Amino acid sequence: MQLIQKQKKMIKAFLFISMIFFIALPLFSQQDNTGRRQFYDLVELTKIIQRARDAGFSEEELKNLEIKESGVTINVNDYMNEILARRKIADEKLKAFLSKRFLTVGDVYHEMVNLEPDVLTKLREELVSER
Missing domain, CATH: 1.20.5 (Single alpha-helices involved in coiled-coils or other helix-helix interfaces)
Known part of the structure; x- marks a missing residue:
C-alpha cells in the first residue's frame, strides 16, 4: 500500500517537474533579438543613415553607427549587410526555381x-x- 502511494507521489512529482521544464524551456532558449526585430524595414534604416549623413557624419562614423533599442545595441551597417545577404540568397533560390x-x-x-x-x-x- 505504501509502495503504491510512493509511486503515485513520484509520478505526480515527475509530471510537475516536466510541466515546469516545458514551460520554462522556451523562456530560457529565446535569443535576445528584440532589437533586431524592430528594424526589419530597410527603408527606415536608410532614412536613419541619410539623416546621419545630412547631420555631417563621416563614412567611418556611418560604418560604426549603432542604434540602441530596448537596451540592445545594433550595428546598422552589419545588420543591413546581413539582410542584403539573406535577400540575395532568397533571390538566387527563386531564380534557380524559376529556371527549372x-x-x-x-x-x-x-x-x-x-x-x-x-x-x-x-x-x-x-x-x-x-x-
Missing part, C-alpha cells in the same frame, strides 16, 4: 500527339501479325 522547366498540359499533349503515329503503327503490326 516544368511539364505543362501542353507539353504532355504534344508528346502524346507525337507518339500517336508510333503507337498506331505498333498496334497495326500486332493485329496483322496475329492473323
Whole structure:
C-alpha cells in the first residue's frame, strides 16, 4: 500500500517537474533579438543613415553607427549587410526555381500527339501479325 502511494507521489512529482521544464524551456532558449526585430524595414534604416549623413557624419562614423533599442545595441551597417545577404540568397533560390522547366498540359499533349503515329503503327503490326 505504501509502495503504491510512493509511486503515485513520484509520478505526480515527475509530471510537475516536466510541466515546469516545458514551460520554462522556451523562456530560457529565446535569443535576445528584440532589437533586431524592430528594424526589419530597410527603408527606415536608410532614412536613419541619410539623416546621419545630412547631420555631417563621416563614412567611418556611418560604418560604426549603432542604434540602441530596448537596451540592445545594433550595428546598422552589419545588420543591413546581413539582410542584403539573406535577400540575395532568397533571390538566387527563386531564380534557380524559376529556371527549372516544368511539364505543362501542353507539353504532355504534344508528346502524346507525337507518339500517336508510333503507337498506331505498333498496334497495326500486332493485329496483322496475329492473323
